[in-house]
Amino acid sequence: MKVRGRVYAPDLRSDDAECVLAPDESHHLAQVLRIRAGESVQVIDGRGGQWLATVATVGRREVVLTIDAALDATPEPPVLVTLGIGLLKGDQMDSVIRDATVLGASTVVPLVTDHVTVPTKAWQGGGPLDRWHRVAVAAAKQSGRAVVPAIQDVTHFDAFMASGARDAVVACIEPSADVPARPARLEFPRTPTVRLLVGPEGGWSATELDALGGVEADLLSLGPRTLRAEAVPIVALTLLWSSWGWTSSTPDPPSRLR
Amino acid sequence: MKVRGRVYAPDLRSDDAECVLAPDESHHLAQVLRIRAGESVQVIDGRGGQWLATVATVGRREVVLTIDAALDATPEPPVLVTLGIGLLKGDQMDSVIRDATVLGASTVVPLVTDHVTVPTKAWQGGGPLDRWHRVAVAAAKQSGRAVVPAIQDVTHFDAFMASGARDAVVACIEPSADVPARPARLEFPRTPTVRLLVGPEGGWSATELDALGGVEADLLSLGPRTLRAEAVPIVALTLLWSSWGWTSSTPDPPSRLR
Numbered sequence: 001m002k003v004r005g006r007v008y009a010p011d012l013r014s015d016d017a018e019c020v021l022a023p024d025e026s027h028h029l030a031q032v033l034r035i036r037a038g039e040s041v042q043v044i045d046g047r048g049g050q051w052l053a054t055v056a057t058v059g060r061r062e063v064v065l066t067i068d069a070a071l072d073a074t075p076e077p078p079v080l081v082t083l084g085i086g087l088l089k090g091d092q093m094d095s096v097i098r099d100a101t102v103l104g105a106s107t108v109v110p111l112v113t114d115h116v117t118v119p120t121k122a123w124q125g126g127g128p129l130d131r132w133h134r135v136a137v138a139a140a141k142q143s144g145r146a147v148v149p150a151i152q153d154v155t156h157f158d159a160f161m162a163s164g165a166r167d168a169v170v171a172c173i174e175p176s177a178d179v180p181a182r183p184a185r186l187e188f189p190r191t192p193t194v195r196l197l198v199g200p201e202g203g204w205s206a207t208e209l210d211a212l213g214g215v216e217a218d219l220l221s222l223g224p225r226t227l228r229a230e231a232v233p234i235v236a237l238t239l240l241w242s243s244w245g246w247t248s249s250t251p252d253p254p255s256r257l258r
Numbered sequence: 259m260k261v262r263g264r265v266y267a268p269d270l271r272s273d274d275a276e277c278v279l280a281p282d283e284s285h286h287l288a289q290v291l292r293i294r295a296g297e298s299v300q301v302i303d304g305r306g307g308q309w310l311a312t313v314a315t316v317g318r319r320e321v322v323l324t325i326d327a328a329l330d331a332t333p334e335p336p337v338l339v340t341l342g343i344g345l346l347k348g349d350q351m352d353s354v355i356r357d358a359t360v361l362g363a364s365t366v367v368p369l370v371t372d373h374v375t376v377p378t379k380a381w382q383g384g385g386p387l388d389r390w391h392r393v394a395v396a397a398a399k400q401s402g403r404a405v406v407p408a409i410q411d412v413t414h415f416d417a418f419m420a421s422g423a424r425d426a427v428v429a430c431i432e433p434s435a436d437v438p439a440r441p442a443r444l445e446f447p448r449t450p451t452v453r454l455l456v457g458p459e460g461g462w463s464a465t466e467l468d469a470l471g472g473v474e475a476d477l478l479s480l481g482p483r484t485l486r487a488e489a490v491p492i493v494a495l496t497l498l499w500s501s502w503g504w505t506s507s508t509p510d511p512p513s514r515l516r
Contacts, residue, residue, distance in 0.1 A: 144483050144484050145483050226360075226401045238500070
């Protein structure tokens with residue numbers, strides 16, 4: 001049976017037989033997809049659970065599903081990556097959250113760094129955090145991911161560096177920075193968790209580079225050209241997976257179509 | 259002296275002492291950057307040449323530069339990559355051209371494939387090609403690249419496959435395609451030229467997959483999640499450089515800040 005859509009039900013438990021969707025998810029199915037009772041949908045809980053379900057009843061603000069079967073979820077990456085990213089302006093930040101979700105980050109932490117130019121009022125209060133969470137949910141549904149990354153509160157660089165002491169740190173270095181950085185093609189040691197640091201458009205300050213040196217961060221070059229700020233997390237996450245594989249179960253042999 | 263901007267002068271020759279900029283480049287310097295005589299700019303010819311120059315005279319539609327010195331250009335990638343990409347709609351295609359330029363493609367060929375849904379009238383005539391060239395020029399200037407990739411005419415998939423017979427072919431395979439694809443972490447053999455193929459949003463048809471098999475294309479997996487169409491060339495080019503290095507002179511030893 002053709003699956004008509006993917007919906008997010010964060011409170012679904014593995015032994016639930018039925019699921020009452022939240023108003024926004026119900027609205028999407030009922031009004032946008034114009035789904036009808038009897039049609040099939042996929043459900044994700046944002047924590048790696050994925051189910052096949054049948055639409056039982058369609059109300060304007062409440063769609064009820066019958067859970068049919070648990071599905072094998074799309075495989076997750078082999079390493080839990082926390083992306084710490086210097087704050088960008090609104091639409092750029094949405095773009096970063098979306099692509100970080102699609103490219104397998106497990107957590108995103110928006111950072112205040114020395115060269116961040118976004119004004120404080122732009123990110124204070126719960127508004128941006130709620131929006132970023134919605135962007136992550138939408139990206140998970142669209143890309144086929146069963147995990148929605150956690151979007152943490154905006155954090156100062158120093159506080160971020162003081163946390164997660166046992167994580168390996170990989171920091172992206174802009175072409176204009178006068179520090180030697182790891183070229184693209186070297187292997188990274190695979191560790192269970194990594195913090196991937198991406199600076200704001202103005203790059204890292206000298207103080208921040210010192211702090212990265214203090215934790216023996218791997219400094220990663222993204223090439224000699226200046227990337228768009230929104231492209232940096234895409235390139236950086238791709239470089240990590242090029243070293244570690246897209247999933248923990250990536251098959252070994254190369255393959256060609258014959 | 260602070261360099262105020264980068265300009266594109268495709269007709270500049272290496273022994274020229276002076277350069278009269280075209281109207282659009284002149285307008286940008288004079289009206290947008292409000293540059294004055296005596297200020298410094300960088301000049302690229304789009305073919306790998308890069309110079310330092312001083313503004314001699316500023317007219318509304320004509321800025322004249324005095325060439326001061328040839329500069330070492332930003333290093334180019336170690337392999338000439340021709341990106342063949344299934345046509346996307348206008349703004350997505352602009353985004354692809356821009357990121358392919360920044361990420362080092364040497365040529366871009368917009369392709370008509372079986373699953374392309376962009377109507378013929380959207381790409382016929384010289385309009386789109388002119389716009390794509392301007393997007394590539396702007397991206398080269400902004401990213402610090404001295405080479406502007408050639409944007410070829412829109413080409414049918416079959417004609418593209420029939421050309422460049424001795425080039426290696428790498429084709430990106432979408433997660434839903436039921437073919438075995440090379441995982442991210444394997445090494446590609448480095449050849450002087452490569453054609454990198456990216457399908458449209460609907461992916462490759464069975465006929466096209468057969469044709470790719472016929473030329474023993476390397477089929478490249480971009481992971482188990484569905485990427486945004488505009489992100490695919492970024493990820494694919496990054497995977498190539500992760501195997502080959504960002505530049506032909508990428509230094510060997512890994513480095514850490516101490």
